[in-house]
Amino acid sequence: MQRYFVTNQQISSGIVVILGSDCHHIKNVMRMQPGMAVEAADETGNVYACIIDQLATNQVILKIEKKLDRNTELPWEVTIAMGLTKFPKQEEVLRRIVELGAAGFVPVEMARSMVKAKVTPGAKLDRMALIVKEASEQSLRNKLLLVLPITSFKSFLEMSKNFDLCLYAYEERGKTDDFSLKGILKRFSGRSILFLTGPEGGISPQEAERLDQSGFHAVGLGPRILRCETAPLYAMCAISYEAELKNES
């Protein structure tokens, strides 16, 4: 079933007004007709089964049939922080962590980042918002992931105070088997997780020290060296596996 994310203002008294590129998508890409079924998801995670009522030039009117009770959101709110890398890698990670259920994404300026941008250009933020919307619709998410702009390491440490659990992937710890992501996740009883993975060159020892001082736990993601764009996917899959898959069949 095709799903469209809409703002709360687009919904009122049993009607959803579809605008812009979604209107184009329904009319010209999907070539849908009145009477056909689609789903609309609002900003608070509600999803509605709808019927196309009317196709106008610049809008499509949907009638809400019923509210669906299926929730595909992870029980934990996970924000993936990633050492700043080139934009195509960020894009790829973003697209996949949406599918895997992340609630937020933040690129962090780090010592070994090859890219030295201080701010995310507006056009890139728009592009990332579009990626999030498309991937959320395809993967049938209830809520949109929040993309934050490029954040300094200092601001990132400040921001981490708002999370119940802060983790970072540190290959040196993975090698020595000193720390266990699995043990930490199994004991976790909070709601929000912040998970940092490094840029291409990895997290520097100085950064690791500051993370430790700020209450982060270092975790290894297995014995092999993962590329910087694979580590966030491993983190999300591990969290989904632990939180969403059942022990008994």
Place this chain on the structure above:
Amino acid sequence: MQRYFVTNQQISSGIVVILGSDCHHIKNVMRMQPGMAVEAADETGNVYACIIDQLATNQVILKIEKKLDRNTELPWEVTIAMGLTKFPKQEEVLRRIVELGAAGFVPVEMARSMVKAKVTPGAKLDRMALIVKEASEQSLRNKLLLVLPITSFKSFLEMSKNFDLCLYAYEERGKTDDFSLKGILKRFSGRSILFLTGPEGGISPQEAERLDQSGFHAVGLGPRILRCETAPLYAMCAISYEAELKNES
């Protein structure tokens, strides 16, 4: 540490002879000099700490210092089978499942595959072998993953008899929470796993039926819909998480 995969014939009496593109890599890309350290991995999973002894025009001679006892291979031999898709998607999946520890990869002709190739062209097989070698060196694998050519669904079912556990990702089962990958992996006491994920259009109900008849277990990979190139990564991360991460920190 830079690692190079070599054939067993390139190793004898404490000497490794590096040839071809690896020779070029050491001399012209890494610009290494005699006395510098590299690692060589043979075909059986042994890894040796070596010192560069001599740089000749078409070969580099390494002296073996000692055999390393670090093993980064998954305790289970996992072969990822994937419904045939366009080549760039296969490549991306291949590169990442090498990092995540898979032992084999096989593209399977399936009913909903958009691509209708019957055989893998020789040049593609060469390219895939190169991807495997590079990704194995970067991720510090002990062994190279084996890439099989495109296989018909019938041959694939035949081939599955050689595995201790056969699984397939089926989103319909994920939705109803009927089957649990986690429960199956926790109970698994064998050695080899075959894990099939579908092409873009998914696995057809007829194929699911034949898989069930052939002893496969259908498993869900969480409540969200994963794209065809994300599902194999989830499978590998879940297996690594279950088999490699410790319960206690």
